[in-house]
Amino acid sequence: VGNRPVVPKDWWVEDLCELEIDLYKRVIMSIKTQAVISHEVIGEALKAFALKRLPGFSKGMIPNGDTAKFRSTVDTIVWLLPADKCSVSCSFLLKLLKAAIFMDSGERAKRELVRRIGQQLEEASVNDLLIRAPEGETARYDVDTVQQIVEEFLMQEQNAEIESTAAHELQEVRRPGILSDASKLMVAKLVDGYLAEIAKDPNLPLSKFVDLAELVSGFSRPAHDGLYRAIDMYLKEHPGISKSERKRICRLMDCKKLSVDACMHAVQNERLPLRVVVQCIPRQLKVSNNQHRRRLGCCGHSGGAQGPQGELASLRLGNGVGASERNGGDSKGSIDKAAINKMKGLLMSKKIFTKLWSSKSGQGENSGSDSSGSSGSANPEEAKSTPSRNRRHSVS
Numbered sequence: 001v002g003n004r005p006v007v008p009k010d011w012w013v014e015d016l017c018e019l020e021i022d023l024y025k026r027v028i029m030s031i032k033t034q035a036v037i038s039h040e041v042i043g044e045a046l047k048a049f050a051l052k053r054l055p056g057f058s059k060g061m062i063p064n065g066d067t068a069k070f071r072s073t074v075d076t077i078v079w080l081l082p083a084d085k086c087s088v089s090c091s092f093l094l095k096l097l098k099a100a101i102f103m104d105s106g107e108r109a110k111r112e113l114v115r116r117i118g119q120q121l122e123e124a125s126v127n128d129l130l131i132r133a134p135e136g137e138t139a140r141y142d143v144d145t146v147q148q149i150v151e152e153f154l155m156q157e158q159n160a161e162i163e164s165t166a167a168h169e170l171q172e173v174r175r176p177g178i179l180s181d182a183s184k185l186m187v188a189k190l191v192d193g194y195l196a197e198i199a200k201d202p203n204l205p206l207s208k209f210v211d212l213a214e215l216v217s218g219f220s221r222p223a224h225d226g227l228y229r230a231i232d233m234y235l236k237e238h239p240g241i242s243k244s245e246r247k248r249i250c251r252l253m254d255c256k257k258l259s260v261d262a263c264m265h266a267v268q269n270e271r272l273p274l275r276v277v278v279q280c281i282p283r284q285l286k287v288s289n290n291q292h293r294r295r296l297g298c299c300g301h302s303g304g305a306q307g308p309q310g311e312l313a314s315l316r317l318g319n320g321v322g323a324s325e326r327n328g329g330d331s332k333g334s335i336d337k338a339a340i341n342k343m344k345g346l347l348m349s350k351k352i353f354t355k356l357w358s359s360k361s362g363q364g365e366n367s368g369s370d371s372s373g374s375s376g377s378a379n380p381e382e383a384k385s386t387p388s389r390n391r392r393h394s395v396s
């Protein structure tokens with residue numbers, strides 16, 4: 001006897017999509033009550049129904065036509081969602097939320113979607129969060145709704161239960177946080193990417209950018225490169241903000257957590273406040289110096305008579321010429337020379353900014369005669385390096 005073909009568990013999903021909305025609602029409710037079908041299958045059935053009844057839903061587009069009918073469809077799907085948060089994807093929930101906002105669904109449906117999205121926010125993508133702002137607003141994206149979603153995500157750390165005590169009194173009992181460090185890191189990176197996208201909007205107020213970034217500021221992140229990219233994008237698209245506003249937005253990031261490439265970019269970025277640039281220079285110098293020492297160490301062990309310290313001394317004295325000669329003028333010598341030249345440039349930048357800060361503090365503390373005396377320094381190199389601010393340029 002041949003094996004019987006296996007019937008898929010969701011064989012009925014496509015057939016139910018042909019039913020009218022009221023009858024479909026009663027059938028799904030009956031299936032949920034009997035508890036014989038898993039929540040995942042019911043979620044797939046709701047997704048198939050949305051794709052069938054809401055044209056353009058798969059692409060995140062809002063259907064045109066009978067708005068009342070589409071609104072009723074969205075509200076019904078939200079009402080039928082299974083309680084299990086893994087029953088539907090976060091992307092599907094965000095598409096439902098976009099449709100509910102556009103078609104002006106009830107506040108209850110939108111609040112339910114925001115709550116459920118917040119519970120699985122780590123699954124979302126930046127494109128999923130790009131919700132168009134309602135008509136009549138100058139901003140391009142609905143940042144307030146995304147902020148509510150992030151707040152719902154954070155509420156899981158403060159989830160409370162209401163229990164009845166022996167005296168029949170209601171008491172709030174706090175449960176330990178259920179958010180993992182991995183989830184927090186994923187959401188932090190998601191918010192950084194979202195900030196970089198909405199920063200391109202010239203009508204985005206600084207307060208909304210800062211408020212959203214501060215929500216995840218407590219999450220431990222190994223690097224702040226994504227946040228730096230978002231800040232730099234905002235400064236680029238909003239050149240008219242004040243000096244205090246630039247300082248406010250730059251306080252969101254930790255310069256000690258920037259990568260080598262990000263530090264190099266920041267040192268040459270004319271849009272950043274001078275204090276931020278100065279904070280990036282020591283780290284860049286330290287990393288570059290360590291890399292150069294490792295490179296010299298490899299050269300010393302490869303057959304040179306001198307050790308790493310001797311190589312470093314000769315390179316400093318000869319500006320890299322001795323290394324090139326010992327290596328026969330090969331590519332390794334040119335790499336060392338280029339590294340030293342880069343180090344010289346960074347050291348000169350540090351010297352310039354140190355002079356700027358010292359002269360700035362001198363003007364605030366000393367008298368006019370002291371200032372005139374310091375300006376007549378006998379060191380020609382320091383006199384040449386005065387206009388340092390004009391030498392900085394952006395490589396964005």
